[in-house]
Amino acid sequence: MSIRLAIAVTHLVNRKRPTLVSLTGIVLGVAFFLAVSSLMRGSERDFIKRLIDNSPHITVSDEYRNPQLQPAVVRWPEGAVEVRRVKPLTEVRGIRGHARKLAFIESLPGLRAAPVLMGSVVLTFAGRIEGVTLSGIVPAKTKGVSTIEEKFTQGSLDALAANPNGIVIGVGLAKKFGLEMGSVVNAASPGGEVRTLKVVGMFRTGNANYDETQTFALLKRVQGLLDRPNRINRFIIQLDDPYAARDVAAVIEERTGYKSVSWLEASEDLMSVLLVRNLIMYSVVSAILVVAAFGIYNTISTIVMEKTHDIAILKSMGFHARDVRRIFLAEGVMLGLIGSLLGLALGLGLMALLARVEIKPPGATELVHLPIYWGYEQYLLAAGFALASAVGAAYLPARKAGRVQPVTILRGMG
Amino acid sequence: MRPILAAERLGRVLPGEIPVTLVQDVTLAVERGEFVVIMGPSGSGKSSLLYLLGLLDTPTSGRVLLDGQDTSGFGEDELAATRLRKLGFVFQFHFLLAEFSVLDNVLLPLRRLGVLTEDAARRRARELLDQLGLSEHGHKRPYQISGGQRQRVAIARALANDPPLILADEPTGNLDTRAAANVRQILRDLTRAFGKTVIAVTHDLTFAGAADRRIGIVDGRIDPDWRA
Known part of the structure; x- marks a missing residue:
């Protein structure tokens, strides 16, 4: 393990509570993202399946x-041809x-x-x-x-x-x-x-x-x-x-x-409704992850503040600004990764639970299961978005940490 | 032989509405293996001078030559790389990372430099701890050992990458008489037995007495007549 990673891990492990809280934010964000996305996409696919099954694919x-x-227009496509009072042939x-x-x-x-x-x-x-x-x-x-x-x-x-x-x-x-x-x-x-x-x-x-x-x-x-x-x-x-x-x-x-x-x-209007519906859904579930990212920002910037002296000593020892930045970025990545993994697990659990729920749609005679979409791209989307927000949230404190001047801190002490 | 460290007309002014001059017109040369102390009244700029010599701060005028190499054109990364290989710092407050064991603290610069394998780096760190009488404290956290022991850990860490130059800022300022004597002895031995060069800022007259040379700083300038 690189020394930067070791320091990052130590920072997180020694601050269990804030770490767990910000982790929980990401876990819940990813899980809800998945649950909502799988339900919305599932119902969308269910709807499209009905549409496809019940109407001809091509008519x-x-x-x-x-x-x-008119033949004259076809013959001289560039010409100024105008044919008036045409009565089409009865066909x-x-x-x-x-x-x-x-x-x-x-x-x-x-x-x-x-x-x-x-x-x-x-x-x-x-x-x-x-x-x-x-x-x-x-x-x-x-x-x-x-x-x-x-x-x-x-x-x-x-x-x-x-x-x-x-x-x-x-x-x-x-x-x-x-x-x-x-x-x-x-x-x-x-x-x-x-x-x-x-x-x-x-x-x-x-x-x-x-x-x-x-x-x-x-x-x-x-x-x-x-x-x-x-x-x-x-x-x-x-x-x-x-x-x-x-x-x-x-x-x-x-x-x-x-x-x-x-x-x-033939159903372009419906398809555009589905598109808008997906946009709304993904904006909302992404907003959850953005809020979770604030938790990460909070945790990491607190660590940076608490560790200013450590940062100063590391830099005086010969750590580069980018080494220090990487330490805190790594903390964001770790929170994002672990949060995504746990969130995926919880999300799959929620999806399995939702898939067992039975409903009776109006007009139907039988109970049907909630349609759940299990496609892998939503896992990638949820994890990717969680990771991106975690890294984004870590970036600002990491940059600040990289800019710490050891002399400023040493002067304050001495 | 060229001096290990030389300062030429070194000056540092803190910018601001009323600029503050910390160091001005300091020219000095330190030979390899020399034990030099910088002394002066509080606020005289001696610590600021040490930071300039240690490449922690950049001068607003003049330049620092380390082992004959002009450092004035160095960027932040080059300065950091130079500190890593050629300089070791010991501060008044030990500045160990509280969350790491004593051994891990000594390992920090070794791991950052990354020249030695993990095993070799551990061996080197243990050796240093042994030499400084800390062999049984490697696994302890900094808060579990005494102030004098902590300062020795800091010295071990400063020596980790075998730098030619050790810079110390009030290394005994926070220690009792016995521990101070021990640290003084260690720093002196470094110059005598291991050919290291030590530059230390101090108020401690006993400490200063062990040095080869004393430089007085008053109001940011070298004052040849200064006596404590």
Whole structure:
């Protein structure tokens, strides 16, 4: 052990109480930092997981991000071209050449895609009339991109696949209409087509609006009902790595030309709320550590004051100003390190305790454990911040100690 | 042979609204192996002169030559390094670190210099304690031994890195007659048997009587006519 470190250790060991008090500050600071951070990050991840699970990672729709340019503008991009009174060509809605586009999307690694034709229909049953969204799906493909099948209370997607005239509805709609499994409803399209469909499945997602207005039928059936044969207007894409959604969406949009919206883009407002929430949380928990740093400052500057004579004698003996500075910086580092380690242990304990707490969120039927995030980066962050504040707090007294002039002290004595 | 320590027109003025002159125009040379005492009335500037000679303070005029080397251009780190290797201090109040054992106090300069291994440094420190009759006190804390013993520990510590020059500020000022005689004898033996040079500031006439040469300081100047 270097002599500087030995002196630093002696200083701390001989002042057990102030040392313990300032150590406790750091320990509690780090522990609370971890407990709060793990809970906040845990709930954030829980929230994002729900978001990712319940919404498509990427939705490609039959829309363009920007209005289509006039050919003249494309031909002379630098020219002063202005085309007035343009009436765009009536376009058949839907994704053009969707089979080829689907093949391209499916050729990308790490994703599954499903075609959907979405439209509005009016359901009638026993004199009740309700406008709903009807999605035409291919059950085999939909299974790969959606968690809807887990939400079925009765029936299944396979039952839909087996019954060309089947329809799957939410429990909210079933209640409203008084529908049961096997009930037969009429679906009318805006174009006047009418089909009779039989309820072969029911789901409950927990989102009331979705459960009341979303229905599913086979793609072929919906194409017939909406009079748009062989058309689809949407690709639903699920990724193995949800966080790659933004990049993958950009690639797809570039190749297909159609608007591809990733879940990140679709929920940008929520993501920014989470960011602000994290900023607030980290400012508050960091403030605890800053307060703890004052304890360290107090302890070390008291030691410096008490030890002015020792500092003078060390310097007269030939210790450099930086040797003296290092002694007191080392005290800060030791307090920071030991405090961080004990704080990490206590923090892990608190986290384990929190992870065992069960709560019943509003609307849920089962008790759930508090979501706790165990990621290592928060340990590094907590320990790093604690260490930085400890060293910062030690720096000022250490600098003062380095500046002690032995002669000033000796004159005072003699 | 060149003197181990020489001062040329040394002056030290404390700046301030009313500048205070501590030392002025001191020129002296101390030979290797000499035992020199600096004497003078209280407040005459003799301690200030010792601090200048010991490179603890920097002169406002003149210069100090240590072993022929001009120290006036030295920065704080160079001064500290020079003190570590070439100078040993003994003060009136022993100035031992209370939280360290006697042995650890003697080890401080050895460890800071870091030339010897830990084992060798311990051997050297024990040897010094033995020579000063402190062999059984190594493990004790400074407050567990007498004033005279503490001053001998301070001497052992000053000798740790084997410096050619020992500077002492009232080394017997706080001791009873017997302990003072002992310290005086040790410092004298250092010059005689070990070739060390000792410069001591003192009020103690008996102590001064043991020296080879006495320098009188009055009002910061050398006064050749000064008699205690």
